[in-house]
Amino acid sequence: MKSLALPALGFSLIAYCAGAYAGAANRDEFFWLGEMNKASLVINTDEGLIEKASAPVFAEGIDKVITAGNQKGAKRPSSVITFEPLLIAAAGPEITLLHAGRSSQDMHATYRAAILRDDLLRLAQQLHKTSSTLVALADRHKETIVPNYTNGVAAQPNSYGHYLLAHAAGLQRDAQRIQESYARIDRCAMGTTVLNGTSWPLNRQRMADYLGFSGIVDNAYDASQIASMEHPVEVGAVVTSIALHTGHFVEDLLTQYAQPRPWILLEEGGENTYVSSAMPQKRNPGLLNDTRSSASTALTLAFGPAIQAHNITPGMSDPKSSKANSAMVDSAIKALSNWDHVLKALVVSPDRALEELNSDWTASQELADALMRNHGLPFRIGHHFASEVVSYARKNNIKPLEFPYAEAQRIYTVTVKDTDYPQTLPMSEAQFKENLDPVMIVKNRKTVGGPQPAEMQRMIAAANEDLAARQNWIDSQRGKIAAALGQLDADFDKLLKPGQ
Numbered sequence: 001m002k003s004l005a006l007p008a009l010g011f012s013l014i015a016y017c018a019g020a021y022a023g024a025a026n027r028d029e030f031f032w033l034g035e036m037n038k039a040s041l042v043i044n045t046d047e048g049l050i051e052k053a054s055a056p057v058f059a060e061g062i063d064k065v066i067t068a069g070n071q072k073g074a075k076r077p078s079s080v081i082t083f084e085p086l087l088i089a090a091a092g093p094e095i096t097l098l099h100a101g102r103s104s105q106d107m108h109a110t111y112r113a114a115i116l117r118d119d120l121l122r123l124a125q126q127l128h129k130t131s132s133t134l135v136a137l138a139d140r141h142k143e144t145i146v147p148n149y150t151n152g153v154a155a156q157p158n159s160y161g162h163y164l165l166a167h168a169a170g171l172q173r174d175a176q177r178i179q180e181s182y183a184r185i186d187r188c189a190m191g192t193t194v195l196n197g198t199s200w201p202l203n204r205q206r207m208a209d210y211l212g213f214s215g216i217v218d219n220a221y222d223a224s225q226i227a228s229m230e231h232p233v234e235v236g237a238v239v240t241s242i243a244l245h246t247g248h249f250v251e252d253l254l255t256q257y258a259q260p261r262p263w264i265l266l267e268e269g270g271e272n273t274y275v276s277s278a279m280p281q282k283r284n285p286g287l288l289n290d291t292r293s294s295a296s297t298a299l300t301l302a303f304g305p306a307i308q309a310h311n312i313t314p315g316m317s318d319p320k321s322s323k324a325n326s327a328m329v330d331s332a333i334k335a336l337s338n339w340d341h342v343l344k345a346l347v348v349s350p351d352r353a354l355e356e357l358n359s360d361w362t363a364s365q366e367l368a369d370a371l372m373r374n375h376g377l378p379f380r381i382g383h384h385f386a387s388e389v390v391s392y393a394r395k396n397n398i399k400p401l402e403f404p405y406a407e408a409q410r411i412y413t414v415t416v417k418d419t420d421y422p423q424t425l426p427m428s429e430a431q432f433k434e435n436l437d438p439v440m441i442v443k444n445r446k447t448v449g450g451p452q453p454a455e456m457q458r459m460i461a462a463a464n465e466d467l468a469a470r471q472n473w474i475d476s477q478r479g480k481i482a483a484a485l486g487q488l489d490a491d492f493d494k495l496l497k498p499g500q
Helices: 029-046 055-069 080-091 093-099 104-140 160-185 204-210 220-258 286-309 322-345 350-359 365-375 379-395 405-416 429-434 438-443 453-496
Strands: 145-150 153-159 264-266 346-348
Touching: 029 055, 029 080, 029 093, 029 104, 029 204, 029 453, 055 080, 055 093, 055 453, 080 093, 080 104, 104 160, 104 220, 104 322, 104 453, 145 160, 145 350, 145 438, 153 160, 153 350, 153 438, 160 220, 160 453, 204 453, 220 264, 220 286, 220 322, 286 322, 322 346, 350 438, 365 379, 379 405, 405 429
Parallel strands: none
Antiparallel strands: 145 153, 264 346
16 A cells, blocks of 8 residues: 655655555545545435435446546545535536535544544554564563663662563553544544534434444534544644653663763664764764654644644634644654664663662662561661761772671661660671662562562563554454445445446
């Protein structure tokens, strides 16, 4: 299938999956106007609103217009008032009998929903791809121990796989948002005309079925005046969340490039990095910059529909442009695609990460936790002891695993002086060292959802199960639309080629 080019953004739409969309034309406004006319002819002929003798002539006219529009370089009208003259030219003014109980309002609302529906499925597919890469990388690095940061400062040791699963959880919620938005958009406005229905006894549900919608928009005024204005705003909220998740990951990674010896970088060369034009030692992270920029573009476009829909009367066209809203979705697809490339280009040094952990005191909280958990000391006293250990170590340039046990004993005694708590440090030298070992700290976590091996295995399995369910949902929705349009083609062909 050909892609719909968007030159202004410098990238094109991703092709739909070959199976569900084999042989389908571009699903733009012209495509859906053609489908609506085909469905109107089939339904209204069956319902007795159009004489059966006229149906073959009308079918031939519709087919002629669609075939002409599908030719390379042909014009594809995107509105009812520019599409209808082609029908009249092909089959005479009588074909406007198809317009019984229709308006550009409900027809445009319908194709906008159909296009957004397809856009969301494309977005869901790229989100699934990026999420799958995240989860696979998390599985590979479930035992890689690295520093995590809060407030821009090294905070605690963690499994890198655990960190990646957290980002995957954010994208999982984005997938949920897509499905929830999809359910609200997957409603057909056809048959509601301008805003309060029609005196023609139209079969609205059958129209929805032929176009692959799950149902109809119940309230006729809502269909084109309210719901169609909020659809792009809701999709914009989904795009906003995806852009923010993308930017958070990239910004966290970019901070490593300020370090003289980072523990994580992009693989050099290709589109990943480039050499500075002036400074031979620099390897600038071009892919990270591009990904951050694409996320910012997505965020910018996502705000547009809300601003356009603000302070206007119901039904106005300001936020409804299908091309603009598809471009917004494309920007999120671009950001996710770049993020996927980043994940596949990462080079993690477990040894360097562990060296950084052991060169600072990111494990010091465990001292306070262990004193409280195993020896009944209040956390704040243990925290004060650990803080004094860190202060002494930094003043004397001592690394955690090199800290002298005798000095720890002295600091503890000073800390608990004038209290009723044990006056000698109640943990052995081996226990003291273990509580400062980043690897042991991660392994000994007990929290549900923590980075310990058993929980990592559980969460990775759950993430993969969710990914499978998400792909099934995407395939199911695409299959439903393909089946509906296939049935419409079959029923339309009976009118186009009677007796065959």
